[in-house]
Structures are given as structure tokens and as C-alpha cells.
Amino acid sequence: MERLLLAALALCFGAARAEAQSPRPFTTYRQWHGETRLHARLEYAAGAVRVSAARPTELYRMDLLYDGERYEPISDFDASTTAVALGLQPAGEGGLRVVSRNQLRQTAAVTFSPKSDLSLAVTLGAADADLELGGLRLTDLDLQAGASRATVRFSEPNAARCRVASLRAGAAELTVLGLGNSRCDRIAFEGGVGRVTLDFGGTWASNSRVEVKMALGEVTLRLPRQVGVRITPDKFLASFDPQGLLRQGTSYLSPGYDQAARHLDIDVTTAIGNVGVEWEDGGER
């Protein structure tokens, strides 16, 4: 009886639903042919995007669901420079459709080979991004986020030495987790308005220098205990809470900084807002 009822209802509503506008699926990938290096540029205008490591047989892959009337996929590989451009760009009418949140929610799953050195540049528009970069061979990272909410994770140690990670955010909420696993010599963050959380957890294999510049907003630095940390704040109308750090001149040092095997030097420049310090285990040092 229930099935009959369901069938009747489904027949009534099903046809209408089939006619409704639905997101268009698009897939692009390239087989891995022994490439040792890949320059990847990911531009994602709007929607949710997830980045992670690919299957070993593929150099990259992007599975996309997008609004075909307003956007078009980017998928261009240049064999001479081993560079690929992926993503989603506005087309046609542009803008965001607001008729139904679920109906035309754009999603993208982008993966890159764990076998090739990866130079990654990501530009996000109005996006909800989750970038899992652990397990890749990341040599440098350039992230630009507009009005986005982005989480960058290094759940596993980076398999290559990373030269620099440059993160820039407009009016965004950015969380970077496990920066110790990134193996980046230099980490730079530049933000306009919003909230940023930098988690320096993970395995630190070398010293690192971090620059944080924030105009308006809240910066939270989550620090590990096993690394010697020096924070040099430069603030205008901002507060700085040096929880558990010892002041030395214009800098704040973690106890035992000089004896630590690895050093983490953080320069924080902020105009208006708040700079907070948290320790990985949550307690005071």
C-alpha cells in the first residue's frame, strides 16, 4: 500500500522535478605519464571545493557539478610547461542563483598526483573551500581567497620541501591546520577583514619564518610546545594576548626558546582587531 502511495506521489511530482534545472556534471583528468612536476592553477568562482591527493595513476582530476547557465569549467593543460588550469569561471548571466540552495549548489572535487612536485595557485571567489594538502609533494602554495571560508589542512607531512606558502584573504574566514607538516621555509599571510586561525601543529623538520599581516579582524595563533616560538607583534589599535610567552624587547618568546631544536619566528602586523595565542594542549605554558 505504501509503495502504491509512494508511486502515485512520485509520478505526480517526479515529472516536474525531472524538468527542473539541475547542476551539470563535468569531469576532467589526465593520466600520470611520469611527470615530475606540475604547475596547477585552480580558479573557483563560487560554490564548494575540495582539494586532496589523487590516485597514483592520475596527474590530476576534477569532478564538478555546476550551474551550466552561469558558469563554465576551466580545464586546460599545457604539456610544454606541465601546467594545468582548472576551476570554474563565470559565464553567461553570471552571478549567483538564489532560487534554491540545494538545487544548484556547485561542488568541485579536485585531486593532484602525490607523485609529482606540485606548485599550486588557488584563487577562490565566493567559495567554501577545504584544501587537504597533506600527502602531496607541495613545493609552493599561493592561496587567494575573496569572500570565502577556507580551511587548509596538512594532515600528513608534505612529501617535498615547500619553499613558500603565501596566503591572502579579502573578507574571509581562513583556517590553516598543521602548518608544521607543510615543511614550508616561509609562510606569509595577508588578510583584509575577517578571522584567521593558524595552527602550527604537526612535525617541524626545519626552522620556519612566518609573516602575518591583518588589517581588520581576529588572528589566532595555535602554537606547538616542542618548537621554540618567537612572536614579534606590530600593532596599531589591536590587542595582543601573549598567553604564556615571555617578553624580550619587542618580541615575545616561548620558554626555552634558545634550547629548542626548531625555531618558529612569527611577525604579526595588525591594524585593528585582536591577536590571540593558544597552545596546542589548551593550557598555559
Place this chain on the structure above:
Amino acid sequence: MRACKRLLAGVALVALAMPASAAASAGVDPTGARTLNLVHGFWTLMSEVSGHAASDSAAQVAQPEPRAIPPAQSGGPTVSLDDLSQPTAVEAQLRAALRPRGGGLRLTVPHGTARLGDFSIASNESMPGHLLVVQGTADVFGKLLGNLVTVGGDVVLHPGGVVSGDILTLGGEVRDQGGEIGGEVRSFRSTSVLRVPVQTAAAAAPSAIDTVFRRAAGVVGVFLTLSALGFGLVLFGRPNLEVVSDTVSHSFGRAFTTGLLGQILLLPTFGMLVVGLILSVVGIVLLPFVVVVYALLVVVGGLGGYLAVAHAMGETYTRRRLALGAMLSPNSYRYLLVGLGVLAALWMAWAVFGWVPVAGELIRGAAILVTWLLATAGFGAALLSRAGIRENFAGRLIPPEALTDEYLWATPQFGVSAAKRPGSRTPTRGL
């Protein structure tokens, strides 16, 4: 006969209700899991039906007999498969090229071949150039030295199969069973390339009568909508509406000037508000709400003001009719209907005569201008009267009794100018 029908209906109802009641009697489900299952089942079934509907529409295109598509004559449809990095552009080219034409399907693929229906490259075969397969599956056992595009079909790359260039599927997917692809794979699982474009009479330019009816329906629709909103306003905010309406009547000039200034200052005010909230840092959290509330206030101010203007117009008209001895019921509902009717009449004139060259545009311009003037005055009145809270500009500050001659003679008050006694001289204190 009727009794028989009733009996049948009763039996049917009992039959429908029986299994459900039997199931219900088996045990009460306090967790509501049964309901959840029912809903889930409904959605699953609906998805299946939708999926079938979609796949059926795709399958409506009959599988053609495999054959080569002959090249088009000079100037005929041509699709270049040299560069597949812009898949949507290639799709648009194919859509145009595969549009049904008289004389059968003909298509030129520079540096390549085009096939209709299923096509396969044998394992001992090496095929130079690009390949386009329309409405068929491309099975690659051998080598294709170029790009491969399928429309309405999959690409199956068998072990040992090689495609040296890129692959693009429109309305299909790539099934890589162990082959080698030298280039990039791009795959749209749905496409409108093979869909026959609907060319109906509706696409033709509508006639003047159609236009008149469509516009008139639009005007009536807007009139009804505004009437409904106005009735709601009268029902729930009558005092405020009356104050705004009186403000328009008594201080039209001020209301219009204020409305104009208000319109000019809308964006700067909004900008200042946003910047202020951002600077306060804590206010950033409130930003989305403030944006919504501000937009809502502007809409309410504009719409409410416009309705108040309609109310004022209707009131003026009705009172004049009453003064002439007409037997009418003076109430806000009537005022609103009359006022909105007058405003709608202007637009109705455009609906009827809008198709007339020049005159139609003039009427439309006049309608837009008048509507804007009145809406601006209404918006201004709403601002002046603080949405009907402040009565300064509505001519309501002096109580009615203060306006009688007797009151003015007996107790002249500060701020109320006394009228002169009719006669020769001014009365003097002590006389």
C-alpha cells in the same frame, strides 16, 4: 445507482485504510522511524522516477545505423577538433553543426573524420587524425593519433588502446579499462547538442492584441497584489497609514523633497553603516542581518509610502464625492482601492495603447514619471512621519476644539494665532 457508488467508494476506502491500520496496530513507533522510512522511500522513488524520465528523454534519440558522416559542401557546417581546451565552445559549435537540416547530415571535421553510430578502432589499426562519433559509442582497441569527441555516447578505452590526444565526451563518459590517453579527458555527462530545438509559433513576435492582454494582465496582477498588501496594512497598521497619508496631503512638497533626498542618501547611508559595523569589529557578525533589515526597511518605506499616497488620493476623491451628495462609505479600504485604481488606470492606458508608436512610449514615460513622483512623495512622507509615528507634518497637532471661534476668543494660547474680532477696533485691557 448512487447508493451503489457510495458503497463502492466505502469499500475502496476501507480497503485502502485496512493495511495501514493493521500495520499501525502491530505496534506504535515512538521514534518516528517508520515515518522517516516513508519519507525516505518517497524521495528515493521520486529520484528514480526523475532519473528514468531524464534517461528516457536521452534515450528518445534512436540509435542510428553506423555510417560515416559525409563532409559538408563548401560553406557548410564545420567543426574543428584541434583544440578541446574550451569544451563548451566545442559543444556550441557541434550544436549548431548538428542541427537538423534538409539534405541529411553533413559535417566537415578538419584533419579528421566524423561517424554516426557506434564505431570501433581495431587493435591492429592505427587511425590518423581526429575522430568525431555522433550518437554512438567509440571503442578504442587500437590507436587513434588525434583527438576524440563523442556526442551522445561513451568512449571505451580497452587494454592496449591508445588515444594520443584529448578526449571530450558530450552526453557520455570515458570508461578507461587500461588504455593510454596522451592528452586530457573532459567529460560532460549531459548535453543538449542532440536535442531538437523547439521552434514554435510562440517564438514569433507576439501580436498587438497579445501584447495588450499580457500587459493588462500584468497591470491587474500588480493592482491586486498592491490591494492585498494595502488591505493588510489597513488591517494591522491603520493609524500609521493614516498619518503617512495625511502627511502626503498636508505637506506634499516637503514629503517629495525628503523622499528625493532619501533616495539620494540611501546608498551612502548604507555604505556608512557597513563601514561603521566593520570598524567596530564586533559588528561584523551583525553585518548580514543589518543588510537584510536595511533592505527590508527601504522596501517597506517605499511600498508603504506608495500605498499611503494611494490612500490620500482615494480619500480626497471620496470626500469630494461625499460633498457633492454621493452616498458612499468613507473608510480606508475604499480610499486605497480608489487610489490604487486611479494609479492603475494610468498603467492600463499604457497597456492598451502601448503598442502605438511614439504615443505608447510617451504614455509609458508619463506613467513611470507619475509613479516615481508619487512613490518618492510617499517615501518622503514615511520618513517625515517616522513611518506614521510622528504627526508634525500631518496637520494633527492642533486639536479640533482649538479651531472653533469660541475657543480662540475665550482662551488664546501661545502658538495659536487668535482671529480678529469682526468689527471696528481691537479690544483693550481694562475696558
